[in-house]
Amino acid sequence: xxxxxxxxxIQFPLKLVSRRMxxxxxxxxxxxxxxxxxxxxxxGQFVQVHFHYADGAATKxxxxxxxxxxxxxxxxxxxxxxxxxxxxxxATALFEGLAEGEHVQASxxxxxxxxxxxxxxxxxxxxxxxxxxxxxxxMLPQLEALIAQRxxxxxxxxxxxxxxxxxxxxxxRAFAERHPRNFRFVPCFSRELPAPGSAHAHADVRxxxxxxxxxxxxxxxxxDTAYLCGNPNMVDACFEALKDAGLDVKQIRxxxxxxxx
Numbered sequence: 001x002x003x004x005x006x007x008x009x010i011q012f013p014l015k016l017v018s019r020r021m022x023x024x025x026x027x028x029x030x031x032x033x034x035x036x037x038x039x040x041x042x043x044g045q046f047v048q049v050h051f052h053y054a055d056g057a058a059t060k061x062x063x064x065x066x067x068x069x070x071x072x073x074x075x076x077x078x079x080x081x082x083x084x085x086x087x088x089x090x091a092t093a094l095f096e097g098l099a100e101g102e103h104v105q106a107s108x109x110x111x112x113x114x115x116x117x118x119x120x121x122x123x124x125x126x127x128x129x130x131x132x133x134x135x136x137x138x139m140l141p142q143l144e145a146l147i148a149q150r151x152x153x154x155x156x157x158x159x160x161x162x163x164x165x166x167x168x169x170x171x172x173r174a175f176a177e178r179h180p181r182n183f184r185f186v187p188c189f190s191r192e193l194p195a196p197g198s199a200h201a202h203a204d205v206r207x208x209x210x211x212x213x214x215x216x217x218x219x220x221x222x223x224d225t226a227y228l229c230g231n232p233n234m235v236d237a238c239f240e241a242l243k244d245a246g247l248d249v250k251q252i253r254x255x256x257x258x259x260x261x
Contacts, residue, residue, distance in 0.1 A: 009107045012033055012034075012037065012105070012106060012107070013033070013035055013104070013105060014031035014033060014034065014047075014049075014079055014105075015033075015034040015102070016030075016031055016098050016102055016103070016104075017030050017032055017078065017100060017101075019100075022082060022168065023164055023165040023167060024164060025084060025085045026083065026084050026085070026130075026165070027082070027083050027095065028066065028080065028082050029081055029082075029095065030078045030079070031078065031079045031080070031081075032077065032078060032079065033079060039077075039079055040109075041065055041067075041069065042069075042114045043114060043115065043135060043142055044111065044112075044113040044135040044138065044139060045064070045108065045111040045114065045135075046062045046063055046064045046108060046109060046110055046111050046113075047062070047065060047079070047081070047106045047107065047109055048061065048062050048063075048106060048107050048108055048110065049061050049062075049063060049091070049094075049105070049106050050105045050106065050107065051090070051094050051104065060107075062110075063081035063134075064081070064082075064111075064113075064132075064134040064138070064229075065079065065081060065109065065134075065135070065138055066081055066082050066137050066138055066168075067079060067080040068137065068141055069138050069141060079106075081134070082131045082134045083095050084130065084131050112253075113135055113227070113229065113255045115142050115143075115146070119225060121152070121224060121225040122153060123152060123153040123154065123155065123220070123223050123225075124153070124154045124155070124226075125155050125157070125214075125217065125219060125225070126139075126157070126226075126227050127157045127158075127226065127227065127228050127230075127234070127238055128156075128157075128158055128159070128227075128228075129158070129160070129210065129229075129230030129231045129234050129257075130159075130160070130165070130167070130230050130231065131230070131257060132229035133156075133158050133167055133168060133229070133230070134167070135229060136156060136227075136229075137171065137172075140171070140175055143175075144179070147179055147182045147183070151182070152182065153183075153184075154183045154184070155184045155186065155217050156172060156183070156184070156185050156186065157186045157188060157210045157213060157217075158172070158185070158186065158188065159190065159209055159230070159231075159234065161189065161190050161191040161192070162189060162191055163187075163192065166187055166189075169187060173185055184204060185204060186213065187204070187205050187206070188205075188206040188207075188208060188210045189205065189207055189208075190209055193207050209234065210234060210238070211234055211237040211238050214241050214242070215241065219241070219242050219246075219247060220245070221245065221246035221248065221251065224247060224251065226238075226242050226247060226252045227254075228252065228253070228254045228255070229254070229257065230257050231257065232256040232257075235255075235256050239254060
């Protein structure tokens, strides 16, 4: 006879230490774990924030960690996430009403949307929309190390509606400028292009959706590992395009972001 036992989820307090707006409806929130314990995570993983609806029912939301990460986070080091604000959203009310010094309960980290130690690919295709780009920010230190160790190439295709919604765009652009031969940053704006001469205007800007430009980078089953994160329609379209290009399912790592109230 087999006996099924539930596994207790260990929660811990996160104290808000700062917030800034990345876009009109997206906040970057920095917390510290406030129980004296470290948070050992791998870039690409997420935490869950636990809270209650107004009627008392328990719920939770998942947020990829945005922390620029080179090691286990020691007590007192920032735990960073990006939060999309949704009109009428319960999680939005929670975070908008959270003052610096106040706490939320979290658990994790979870997930396998990570760069794998055994990877031997020559190039990473990182494709994201909206807050789906958050894990790629956390991966930057790892990517920098892999550029030095294996001379990898990276293409980051990032979809946003307007330049104002290009989350962490300045950081990705600066990384590309530090590694011009190895890292290519391709912002794809579906609604509005940056003004000529602005910080976001450069040769790799595209007008349209990321899936429209994937073929431009000639996905190669012999060289590439692809990551897809964000809008489910984008993830599905790029997944099919990558398979059509010959990539095995194991070479395509996916995470879909679904808005929830």
